Amino acid sequence: MTEELFPSEKIEKKAKTSKIQVKVIKIIDEENGFKITVDSKADLHISQTLPTSVKGTLIIDDIHIPIIDFQAKNGHLPQEITDKSCVLIKQSEIENHTITRGAFHQDISSVLDIIKEKF
Numbered sequence: 001m002t003e004e005l006f007p008s009e010k011i012e013k014k015a016k017t018s019k020i021q022v023k024v025i026k027i028i029d030e031e032n033g034f035k036i037t038v039d040s041k042a043d044l045h046i047s048q049t050l051p052t053s054v055k056g057t058l059i060i061d062d063i064h065i066p067i068i069d070f071q072a073k074n075g076h077l078p079q080e081i082t083d084k085s086c087v088l089i090k091q092s093e094i095e096n097h098t099i100t101r102g103a104f105h106q107d108i109s110s111v112l113d114i115i116k117e118k119f
Contacts, residue, residue: 023086
C-alpha cells in the first residue's frame with residue numbers, strides 16, 4: 001500500500017480562498033482636509049497563502065488592495081475578524097500618483113478614535 005506524498009485534497013484546500021463581509025471606512029485626502037465615506041459592507045477575500053500580517057484583499061474599482069493587520073505585522077497576535085471588525089482605506093495623492101492602503105481593525109471604535117484625532 002503506497003501513500004501519496006502530496007494528496008490532492010490538501011493541495012486544493014491551500015489554494016482556496018474565502019470571503020467575509022466587513023465594514024469599510026474610506027479616508028480620502030483632499031486639498032483642505034479629508035473626506036470620510038462609510039460603506040456598509042464589502043467582501044474581504046481571504047487566502048491561506050498570504051502572510052499572517054495580511055488579512056486579505058478588498059477589490060475596489062478593479063484594484064486589489066491588501067489589508068494589513070498592523071498588530072500582527074509588529075509581532076503581536078493577529079486580530080480576529082468579528083462583527084465589529086472593519087477596514088480603514090486611506091487614499092492619498094503623492095507626486096501625482098494615487099496611493100491606496102488598507103488597515104484591518106478588530107473594532108470599529110478604534111477607527112473612530114483615529115478620526116477624532118484628526119480634528
